[in-house]
Amino acid sequence: MCNEIKEFNGIKYREDNNEITITGYLGMDENLNIPSEIDGKKVIGIEDKTAAWSSALKSIIIPNTVTKIEGSVLMNCKDLVSIKVDENNKNYADKDGVLFSKDEKALIKYPRKKKGFSYVIPNTVTSIESSAFYNSRLRKITIPSGVVSIGDYAFDRSKLEQITIPDTVMNIGENALKNCESLFNIKVDENNKNYAGKGGVLFSKGEKVLIKYPKGKMEKGYVIPDTVTRIEDWAFYDSNLMLIENSDKVTEI
Numbered sequence: 001m002c003n004e005i006k007e008f009n010g011i012k013y014r015e016d017n018n019e020i021t022i023t024g025y026l027g028m029d030e031n032l033n034i035p036s037e038i039d040g041k042k043v044i045g046i047e048d049k050t051a052a053w054s055s056a057l058k059s060i061i062i063p064n065t066v067t068k069i070e071g072s073v074l075m076n077c078k079d080l081v082s083i084k085v086d087e088n089n090k091n092y093a094d095k096d097g098v099l100f101s102k103d104e105k106a107l108i109k110y111p112r113k114k115k116g117f118s119y120v121i122p123n124t125v126t127s128i129e130s131s132a133f134y135n136s137r138l139r140k141i142t143i144p145s146g147v148v149s150i151g152d153y154a155f156d157r158s159k160l161e162q163i164t165i166p167d168t169v170m171n172i173g174e175n176a177l178k179n180c181e182s183l184f185n186i187k188v189d190e191n192n193k194n195y196a197g198k199g200g201v202l203f204s205k206g207e208k209v210l211i212k213y214p215k216g217k218m219e220k221g222y223v224i225p226d227t228v229t230r231i232e233d234w235a236f237y238d239s240n241l242m243l244i245e246n247s248d249k250v251t252e253i
Helices: none
Strands: 005-008 011-016 019-025 031-033 041-048 059-062 068-071 082-085 092-095 098-101 106-109 118-120 140-142 162-165 185-188 195-198 201-204 209-212 221-223 243-245
Touching: 082 098, 140 162, 185 201
Parallel strands: 019 041, 031 059, 041 068, 059 082, 118 140, 162 185, 221 243
Antiparallel strands: 005 011, 011 019, 082 092, 092 098, 098 106, 185 195, 195 201, 201 209
16 A cells, blocks of 8 residues: 555545555646556545645546545636546446536536536435535526535535525534525525525524624624524524624523
8 A cells, every 4th residue: 555646647645555546637638538557557536625726627538447536526627617427337428517425416516617607406416515516606496305414615605696405404514504695595495404594694593603694795784583592503604694683592602
């Protein structure tokens, strides 16, 4: 076993038990076709635990040999337009340049510079993975009923203006809506059993936990509802508020 980071044509990789995991790409080509083998060893994984991805990269092709993609993959590829996957890959697939699990139940990565400012998530999707829409330029994302989980930092730094959480969502990860400067309205389907929306603000069902006050709301003052007993981490991060009125029922911040 060897954890040394090596390089092949700008591709950063690590070798473990004669198998290759891609850790980044620092070449200057706009289009990267990841090889299925390097030095006779099969490429089986891609991980993104560092910032070692070229800003010049616009498209990437993932071979059929890759069986695991870990971390907030490709989140630092600021000009990425398209992700393609070999059709014979048994674990992953692409649809219109977006990376999914093979069954299209997990949306893994939406390229940051993909053309267009709105996107309708396919009805097959049940989970939006961590950092899936990180720093995307999308202003509107339609989440279908059927999505159960939204990962950590899923929409972090995106250009989202409004979002509607469907009735099926059971879990919203940490900081899923952090740093969304244009977000002014969070709606939640009234039949959702875990979450609620009130005045564009995201709460737990029953409004005991205030989860997220949208960064793009322009009001200067806000009165926290009397139902709230806890305010989540980063709930009011970088908001435009100058005055927050707190009730004596809040016991945890």
